Amino acid sequence: GENVEQHPSTLSVQEGDSAVIKCTYSDSASNYFPWYKQELGKRPQLIIDIRSNVGEKKDQRIAVTLNKTAKHFSLHITETQPEDSAVYFCAFYSSASKIIFGSGTRLSIRP
């Protein structure tokens, strides 16, 4: 079935260091891959997305890479700050135009 595997489930990094979250998806027809950030008790919010016609997209300290051949995409956060602490979800739109979310990565930034 359609699914996306997300790793790691928890991640703790020193403030200022980089964090990387990886996802592997099942549907080779997928063309759109958003990433959502969810702070404790709050709603998921889109932070960056990538479409299949590009391999990398960057927005300030956040970047996403996509390898369609391997069906991998990753979120990179550089120069991490305390406000980056949250749960991050990768997602993809399946060929049926349905969004499938990963299981989430709880990112903690150590001061």
Place this chain on the structure above:
Amino acid sequence: EAGVVQSPRYKIIEKKQPVAFWCNPISGHNTLYWYRQNLGQGPELLIRYENEEAVDDSQLPKDRFSAERLKGVDSTLKIQPAELGDSAVYLCASSLGLAGSTYNEQFFGPGTRLTVL
């Protein structure tokens, strides 16, 4: 501009009782989604509406769950009767709508946290 509005924010009920959640999407958004998010997991789609038509309800447990979006704007999700395993956060989201290969950002509401005792 107001975001997606949901009510109530919290609901505690006993099992076998009915419960209903309400969602008002962002003005002009044709597509509306209901998700269920269990603790420590990502949102799972229950149903998707394009205007007033339910175009994807394959994940909706139809024996106890129902939803409606009569005028293509507000939507209601109902559970009757509720079971212990229904405890979760129910999220509503909306987007401008899918047009061809264009993917539109989904905006989420604050969710309703349901606890079934």
